Amino acid sequence: MKDLVRQKLSIHVEIMDLLNKQIEKEAHSSSAYLAMASWCDHNALANSADFFYEQAAEEREHMMKIFRYINDNGGTAYSPEVSNVNHDFKSLEEIFETALDQEISITKSIHNLVGKCRKVNDFTTEYFLQWFIAEQMEEEQTMRRALELFDLMGTEGLGLKLLDERIPNIRNKSQK
């Protein structure tokens, strides 16, 4: 019997399912960052707002990368539904902490995916995911750098204002 599946699809079917799950996660990240941007805007933290607007756009790009990868390789990508987006925060520090937690959970999810690729010998997807591994490393570093600023400059008053001014510089130079 011919391997019709392989003729049509270069990704392992179960890996395709996990990639579709990852699409949902990236979409959720994007919406979560958008909510954070909105909070920053309302609390007169213009630079942090810009930072999160940009993060939101980046997460959507990640989502699209995976979306196209699935479809380009003969699979079917599903447009994600996003629910449970949190808009309530008590401080900018809490926002960055939430952002770091979110990035860590995305990193774990990508690593889990790579592990599964190895199990089923889907080396094509494993190779595709290498970019995401590097990206996640940088994202975690960025969020950690922001949190270090709070230790340095405090979480209130003028310190917070000055901190907001430093936010545009927390991205890795290589990332820009």
Add this chain to the structure above:
Amino acid sequence: MKVLHQSQFFISYQCDKQRCFFIEFPHKRIKLSFCQLLAFRQQVKEIDLNAHFNGQNPHGLEMLMLCNRQHFFVFSTLECIDLKEFITGSFAMLELNSLLTTPF
């Protein structure tokens, strides 16, 4: 045409010549491209069997449209349970076939 998998109510076939799949339902047989088979699999995966037992879906019916809405099916709870097993079994056979045809 070769049988991939047979469950209580359904049978799947692969046709090498036409490069497509067939599924035999109790009342008709339909032809599916691989894409359409994937879409069918997704729809079956999304069936929430719990809803059949906790009162959310009191009639225990699921309606599925297949192959760009060419076909319309209504399945009972029993058929849905069988359908899930059927899809898993069919794809397991496809994977097995893939392993066997891979030259080392």
